Amino acid sequence: MQWTDLLCAERLSDPSYVEGRNRSIFVQDHDRIVFSAPFRRLANKTQVHPLYENDHIHHRLIHSVEVGSVGRSLAMHIGHWLIEQGEIDPHEDHSLANVVQAACAAHDIGNPPFxxxxxxxxxxxxxxxxxxxxxxxxxxxxxxxxxxxxxxxxxxxxxxxxxxxxxxxxxGMRLSKAVLGAFxxxxxxxxxxxxxxxxxxxxxxxxxxxxxxxxxxxxxxxxxxxxxxxxxxxxxxxxxxxxPLVFVVEAADDICYNIVDLEDAFTSGDLPFDVVREALNELAGRPNRDTTGYTRTEEIALLRSLAIGRAIEACVAAFRENYAAIMDGSFSAALVDVSACAGSFAQIGTLAQERIFTARRKTELEISGRQVIRNVLDGVLPVFEALSAVGWDDAALRGHPAQIARALSLDLRDIDRPDAALHALADFVSGMTDRYALSVSRMLSGT
Incomplete structure (x- = not known):
């Protein structure tokens, strides 16, 4: 693979588009994503803790912004190295960073509620x-x-x-092929x-x-x-x-959710301070920082920052070390798993599986969320069944299916066969926020 192709700035379904002088197409891609309704809805979608009332717990939108920040840093470091190696032209490090940041912003945009x-x-x-x-x-x-x-x-x-x-x-958004490839x-x-x-x-x-x-x-x-x-x-x-930039986007995601899940577990009370401090200290390389006068929250935030910085350095090194295999398409691993921080990430993963993902409140809400989604699917499916019965003519819908379609503003365009109908059903349900799904479930079940 060659970077001249990999950084393809041609828009999907709009090959004649020419970018403006003062704004890179990759920056435009990022802006199109962050101003979109699906991205905005991530603010009310679960990251780890469903329907949490603590304002400091991460949701999908904040997670996506943070992944974009880490991804941009990773890509800039890698870009500088690629320029030194003569692999890309000077200033193309910014192109790499903009592509990765845009792809990171979009990486969770299709995730459903809960x-x-x-x-x-x-x-x-x-x-x-x-x-x-x-x-x-x-x-x-x-x-x-x-x-x-x-x-x-x-x-x-x-x-x-x-x-x-x-x-x-x-x-769709007509994003550049480079960003869609990195996604x-x-x-x-x-x-x-x-x-x-x-x-x-x-x-x-x-x-x-x-x-x-x-x-x-x-x-x-x-x-x-x-x-x-x-x-x-x-x-x-x-x-x-x-x-190749998929590995960078993936690394940014891995770094953020592993490290920030620990910080959230401390904030939510699912893990004690000493456990979280020890795990972050290990990943951060046990920095000798004077934290006298820090609150526990401030100390965890400092260690989170240092751990992210060290993980970025380790993943950049892993990209360099595996560059030939990444570029010929044979590399088959996550950068965090082949980095100098692999052991620490493995320990965090085990800790998360055993103590964060099994926390009582999270488990209870996942059970509720599962039933909420089933209620919505059960309640909305009859609309699409009725649409099939009237030959896919939404104007011919009558009775209760027509009421549901109207109440939920269901998008019934372009549906003319079973797979299109079922995808439209999945589009609706997966696009819901946690709270909207709960509200619709209550309406449809008469609760």
Missing amino acids: GHSGEESIGSWFAERFDTERGLCGALDPALRAEFTAFEGNAQGFRIVSRLEMYRNAG MKYPATAATRSRLPVDVRKGYVGLKKFGVFSGEEALFAEVAQGCGLPMEQSASGRWWRRH
Whole structure:
């Protein structure tokens, strides 16, 4: 792969666009993302703690902003090194930083309410409906079922930015191909991934999940071609190697959620001060800082800052050390996992699994959130079933389905077949904030 292709500034579905003199297209991409309604809704979506009333606990929007900040720093360091190596032209370090920051801003834009438990709830609900093989779910092509039963926020995010938001069905936000390439962690459809041999799926990090729905595969193929991403083609289908900057976006995300989850656990009372201080101290390299006079909150904040700085240095070094494999598409790991901080991150991950993600309040709210999502899906599905019964003519809807569609302002455009209807249902539910989902659940169930 070559940086002249990887930093492709051509807009998706708008190849004739020419950027202005005073504002990089990659900066415009970032601005389009942060001013969008899906990005704004992240302010009321769970990061780790659902429906938390403490204003200092992170939600998805703040997390995305922080990931963008860390990603920009990572990319600037890497860019400086690439200039020294003669790999990119002078000042292109800013292009790298702007691409990564934009991709970081968008990286969670497709996540449903209630975090990863929300993804699981949507997937399990669809799996149960497919088992009955009735109505719309029964009419869906079986090859497409995995798009719903393994519902994936990354694929939903690409659908939002490339199709639904702004220029609907005409490139979406029309972001640059470089930013869309850096966004795509899992460059394969669910159908292709499911048909690939197990050893192939396990052998490449970009196939850990799927990242694009079949309906948007052609759009990503356009992105991949523009960025010069290597394509793998077989009887199972086609998939692509990751854009090198995906590893940088992923590292920024890994750094932020691992470290900040600890800070939030202290703030929420799920972990005691001494446990959080020790974990952050280890990751920060045990800095000898005088914290006399600091409150506990201030000391944790200082250690969080130092830990992020050290993790950035370690991931930049890991990128340099694995550069050849990253550029030929064979590198298959997360930068944090091959960095000098890998051991500390592993310890934090274990701590989170054992004591943060299993905290009583979080567990109770995830159970409630799961039922909320199921209530919404149960209540809204009849609208799409009725739409199918009237030949996809939304003007012909009558009775209770028409009331629900009106009350929820459901978007019924472009629906003319079962997969389009089920994706529209998933669009609505995954786009909800935590609190709106709770409100709609109560309305639909009469509570």
